[in-house]
Amino acid sequence: MTRYVMVADLRRCVGCQTCTAACKETCGTPPGVQWRRVLDIETGEYPDVRRSFLPTGCQHCDQPPCLTVCPSTATRQRADGIVTIDASLCIGCSACIVACPYEARYLTQETAFAFGDQAMPHEGRLADKARLGVVTKCDFCAGRVDAGVAKGLVPGVDPAATPVCAQSCISGALQFGDLDDPESPVAQLLAENRWFRMHEELGTGPGFYYLWDQAPPA
Numbered sequence: 578m579t580r581y582v583m584v585a586d587l588r589r590c591v592g593c594q595t596c597t598a599a600c601k602e603t604c605g606t607p608p609g610v611q612w613r614r615v616l617d618i619e620t621g622e623y624p625d626v627r628r629s630f631l632p633t634g635c636q637h638c639d640q641p642p643c644l645t646v647c648p649s650t651a652t653r654q655r656a657d658g659i660v661t662i663d664a665s666l667c668i669g670c671s672a673c674i675v676a677c678p679y680e681a682r683y684l685t686q687e688t689a690f691a692f693g694d695q696a697m698p699h700e701g702r703l704a705d706k707a708r709l710g711v712v713t714k715c716d717f718c719a720g721r722v723d724a725g726v727a728k729g730l731v732p733g734v735d736p737a738a739t740p741v742c743a744q745s746c747i748s749g750a751l752q753f754g755d756l757d758d759p760e761s762p763v764a765q766l767l768a769e770n771r772w773f774r775m776h777e778e779l780g781t782g783p784g785f786y787y788l789w790d791q792a793p794p795a
Contacts, residue, residue, distance in 0.1 A: 579657040580756040582784040589750035592630035599745035605703025612715035635681040635715040639782025643673035667711035
C-alpha cells in the first residue's frame, strides 16, 4: 500500500512563508485563501520567550470528518490517503468547512485578485470559474504527484513528483512521501525523531506529522 504524508520539522522552519507563496503561485488561489499556511506562535514568559513556526493546512486524515458530512460525495479519499474535492459535485453547503477541525477549507463566491481588477500572471492563468461557489483546499498537489509517478518518479525524492510547498522549502523543513515505505525520507524521519500530530485526540488520524526533537536512544 501507499500512504502519502507530509512531515514538518519545527526545528528547521524559519517562518519564511515560501511554501505559502509557492502554493499560491502554482494554484492561483485568491486573496485570503491559503491552502498552505505557517502559523507564528510565541510561547513562554519574558525573558524566556520562544518563537515557533507551524506549517499547516489540510491534514489528509485517515478518518476525515469532512468526508462523512459531505451530502454530495464531493469530498473523497484516495487509496493513497489523499483527500480530494470533486468541484463538479460540490454544492457549496459548507458542511465540510464546519466539520474540519483544522480550518483548512475555503469557499469563494466571486473572482478576486490581489491587486484589484488587474490579475497577476499566475492569477489570470489559473483563474477558474469552476472554483466559485464550491469548497477548495490543498490536495497535496495530487495531479503533480500522479504525473510524476506515471513517469516513474518517486514522490518526496524527485522534485517533479513532489508537492510544490515541500519542494520550495528553503530549509528542508517540509518533507513528503510514502509512510508505508520504510526507506522513504518521511518514514525515516519519523523513526529517528519525536513527533506529534495536530488534534490527534479527535481520532482523525492526521497525515501531517510535526517533528520537535530527536528520538531517545533505544
